[in-house]
Amino acid sequence: MLRVSSFMLYEQLKKALQSDISDLTRKNLNLTTGKRINKPSDDPAGTIRVLDYKVSISLNDQYKRNIQQAGIFLGVADKALGSSQDSLAELSKILSYGDHGTSTKDSNFYSSQAALYRDSLLDTANSKLGERYLFSGYQTDTQAFTFDSTTNHYVYNGDLGAMSVSVDRSGVAQVNIQGSKAFSVTMPGPTPTSLSDGTPVSYSQVTDPNTGVNTITVEIGNAGDLDHDTFTVSNVMDVANYMSFAWKGQDVDGTALDASAVVAEQKSQHRLQALYPVVKDASTQLLQNQTEIGTREAFLKDRSTRLDNENLTLESARSTAEDADMNATLVDIKMAEVALEALRSSSAQIISQSLFNFLQ
Amino acid sequence: MGIGRSAIVASQTAMATINNNIANVNTPGYSRQDVMLELSLSVQRGGQLVGSGVTVAGIKRHYDRFIESQILGQNQVLGRATAFDKALSEMEQIFNDSSGLGLSKTLTEFFTAWQEVANYPEGQTPRLMLFNKTDALIRNATAIESSLTDNIKHINEEVANISGEINTFAEKIASLNSEIVVAETGSQTETAIGLRDQRQKLLSDLSNLANISMYENTDGSVNVSLGSRSLVSGSRYNIMSSKVNIEGNSDVYLDGTNITGNISSGQLGGFLMARQDITDNALYSIRRLVASVNKEVNLLHQAGFGLDSSTGLDYFNALQVSSLDNSTGADITSSSITNMSQLTLDEYDVTFDALGSYFVTDRQTGTVADTGIYTSGAAISFDGMQITITGAVTANDTFRVSPLTSSISNFGRAITDYKQIAVSGSAAGLPGDNANSIAMAQLAGSSIGDLGATFNDYYRSIVSYAGSSSSAASDSLTFETNMMTEMYSQRDAVSGVSLDEEAIKLIQFQRAFEAGARMVRIADEMMQTILQL
Numbered sequence: 001m002l003r004v005s006s007f008m009l010y011e012q013l014k015k016a017l018q019s020d021i022s023d024l025t026r027k028n029l030n031l032t033t034g035k036r037i038n039k040p041s042d043d044p045a046g047t048i049r050v051l052d053y054k055v056s057i058s059l060n061d062q063y064k065r066n067i068q069q070a071g072i073f074l075g076v077a078d079k080a081l082g083s084s085q086d087s088l089a090e091l092s093k094i095l096s097y098g099d100h101g102t103s104t105k106d107s108n109f110y111s112s113q114a115a116l117y118r119d120s121l122l123d124t125a126n127s128k129l130g131e132r133y134l135f136s137g138y139q140t141d142t143q144a145f146t147f148d149s150t151t152n153h154y155v156y157n158g159d160l161g162a163m164s165v166s167v168d169r170s171g172v173a174q175v176n177i178q179g180s181k182a183f184s185v186t187m188p189g190p191t192p193t194s195l196s197d198g199t200p201v202s203y204s205q206v207t208d209p210n211t212g213v214n215t216i217t218v219e220i221g222n223a224g225d226l227d228h229d230t231f232t233v234s235n236v237m238d239v240a241n242y243m244s245f246a247w248k249g250q251d252v253d254g255t256a257l258d259a260s261a262v263v264a265e266q267k268s269q270h271r272l273q274a275l276y277p278v279v280k281d282a283s284t285q286l287l288q289n290q291t292e293i294g295t296r297e298a299f300l301k302d303r304s305t306r307l308d309n310e311n312l313t314l315e316s317a318r319s320t321a322e323d324a325d326m327n328a329t330l331v332d333i334k335m336a337e338v339a340l341e342a343l344r345s346s347s348a349q350i351i352s353q354s355l356f357n358f359l360q
Numbered sequence: 361m362g363i364g365r366s367a368i369v370a371s372q373t374a375m376a377t378i379n380n381n382i383a384n385v386n387t388p389g390y391s392r393q394d395v396m397l398e399l400s401l402s403v404q405r406g407g408q409l410v411g412s413g414v415t416v417a418g419i420k421r422h423y424d425r426f427i428e429s430q431i432l433g434q435n436q437v438l439g440r441a442t443a444f445d446k447a448l449s450e451m452e453q454i455f456n457d458s459s460g461l462g463l464s465k466t467l468t469e470f471f472t473a474w475q476e477v478a479n480y481p482e483g484q485t486p487r488l489m490l491f492n493k494t495d496a497l498i499r500n501a502t503a504i505e506s507s508l509t510d511n512i513k514h515i516n517e518e519v520a521n522i523s524g525e526i527n528t529f530a531e532k533i534a535s536l537n538s539e540i541v542v543a544e545t546g547s548q549t550e551t552a553i554g555l556r557d558q559r560q561k562l563l564s565d566l567s568n569l570a571n572i573s574m575y576e577n578t579d580g581s582v583n584v585s586l587g588s589r590s591l592v593s594g595s596r597y598n599i600m601s602s603k604v605n606i607e608g609n610s611d612v613y614l615d616g617t618n619i620t621g622n623i624s625s626g627q628l629g630g631f632l633m634a635r636q637d638i639t640d641n642a643l644y645s646i647r648r649l650v651a652s653v654n655k656e657v658n659l660l661h662q663a664g665f666g667l668d669s670s671t672g673l674d675y676f677n678a679l680q681v682s683s684l685d686n687s688t689g690a691d692i693t694s695s696s697i698t699n700m701s702q703l704t705l706d707e708y709d710v711t712f713d714a715l716g717s718y719f720v721t722d723r724q725t726g727t728v729a730d731t732g733i734y735t736s737g738a739a740i741s742f743d744g745m746q747i748t749i750t751g752a753v754t755a756n757d758t759f760r761v762s763p764l765t766s767s768i769s770n771f772g773r774a775i776t777d778y779k780q781i782a783v784s785g786s787a788a789g790l791p792g793d794n795a796n797s798i799a800m801a802q803l804a805g806s807s808i809g810d811l812g813a814t815f816n817d818y819y820r821s822i823v824s825y826a827g828s829s830s831s832a833a834s835d836s837l838t839f840e841t842n843m844m845t846e847m848y849s850q851r852d853a854v855s856g857v858s859l860d861e862e863a864i865k866l867i868q869f870q871r872a873f874e875a876g877a878r879m880v881r882i883a884d885e886m887m888q889t890i891l892q893l
Contacts (some may be wrong), residue, residue, distance in 0.1 A: 005856020006385050006477050008849055039456050040827025041834060048820040052456055055468050055816050062472035069479040132482060140482050140792030163792055166475055169805035172798060355863035
């Protein structure tokens, strides 16, 4: 039998009370913070899981913000390409109306229409989002296309820079469409070899590897022929520009296509006919770019949905690891309170007992 | 009447002992006392030997030497567990991300800020936001290091304070030794029981401070040694002191000898162990993490281009080499990082042999990174660093070379103009090129060779260490406290005062006293009767 001293009795009671109060305080902390883990030592393994979940959630939120930004960029680019597509459709339409002998009045009308669409195309090719040009590649502070009054052609000032954003830990998605890819026309072929009147026509293409700009040299007729004609276009603005001047019987520098009105008319008709397949291919190319944007948007939307789902799972895992189960905590607190009350009651009984109380 | 008188005296002595027990019921270290009564010598009366009453043979204390020595041992373990738990629970709070402390959030935000820059590479606002997030990361890393070094500073202060306390204990024990020797001279038993109780309490308290061993001399005095050196020898004691070493930490000296390496338990042992643990793990790891962020970001930043066409610039202040000089005749006269990409972020010891060769040993891997014949003033290059040692060296000389020591104290943003942030990856003057900032953001998810993990994984391992070591220290403290309580229970079972017991004894001896007094009265009445004849 262990002998019990008074000192030991009091010490044990104090220790037991401290232990119970400490237990109650800890459970109360869980209730007030709503967390099961309030410091790393509460659950070291759980703590690092929680940190991992929080970092992943934070990164996913950032990827979602990136996707949102990319979505805005792609949306604006899509609208711009859509508008260009409309302009090209209109150009195609007036070409089909006006490439066969029209009155001077009609020609002027078509010429001014082509000029309008040329300017509209230039405007959309130079679209901006905030302070950034959408179609300049990496040269976002530079207008994508400008008119060179020396050569009377439109030139691309951008580059092939592909801007990307992170959409997950290792994946990136391109957000921009380079101006040369959207507005500089590449004819996939086969290209026509003769016009409707049997005049031979040829299209030779050269692509600048640094800018992606494709220059098409159109040659109509044979060298030495009276109506022999060559000209170059490197983008849809050039195409519209040539159309606009052709309807006026002029070259892009404003000079008559030929001293003879008949030959000039002939050359105009040939030019308009020769430009028709270029417009058609430009339209197809824009459509392909729009499709690419659509694909990217669908990918980003899919990625965003996945990130949402991932975050839901991660948030649920974080909550399971970190948050206190309120019902269980409340029950635990009640139990701790009952234990403390019982201890206080029994302690009061024990310490009030002494043999001295019975001595007279 | 004489027998009655002896009964009264014995009862009074017993009552005094009981009263003393009651008075000391709450005195720590007190051992309950009992009077030892024995039969007085019998006297010859009428041819018969008749008892002559009772004598107080002495007062004994209830004391179990085995339990007391166990308590001394357990107190050393408990002291260590207490100090270790105290230091580590402080350290744990530094990494308590759930309270908004720690580095995880700012580290993640720093890298996501690079993504914001990638979303709008030509914009000023995201670049300025990146600066804000960078500054927050720097502030947090600096705060963590300050808290850890403060923690170590507090430990060093505790080490110095405990050394002072040990001196006080040593002085008192030596003084009690003298008093006990004087009090017990010529006695065959332990008569100076109060003094012995006091000394035992002091020894018990001292054992809570450091690992002591003791033995009792035949004259009743005790010799105490601490860290294999003599602390108390009879009435003499040696002085404990603390001195700051080259690392800025307090070492403990006993009688002029450095005994830091011999302190293994008690609070002193616990604090020294915690200091080593925090320095080698938390502080080292957080410095390594920051150095790695610095190195990887700078390497990538140098390769990129700013809006103003700048390139080759560091984003953070470049890492610097620090050294500890443990040599009397030589100094490190220059040290620098020569090739950042070759830097391993390990620390190195430069040692020498008697033949004049030097050895550069990687402290983390244990491999020799470089060796050669030492020439004063000649550059020594290894793993992207170069140092120059000048002066005469001996075989005992060592130099510690580290790119980590100042990695946080020197952690700052080198870029101040937002245009110089190297967001572009391909060439100068391309405002829309965000390739470098995407690469920078992707660093967050990349496994870094120097760390063997991603930045966040590595940081998590530091938090895991802080949490699990604090948890283990707390568990250990609970266990040792319970063990101690159990031992005190064992001790109290033998030596503790029970008021109920004393109350019984009080009545017992009160009755004996009353009976003795009645005997005297009866003897007196008998005497009166005779006198009235």
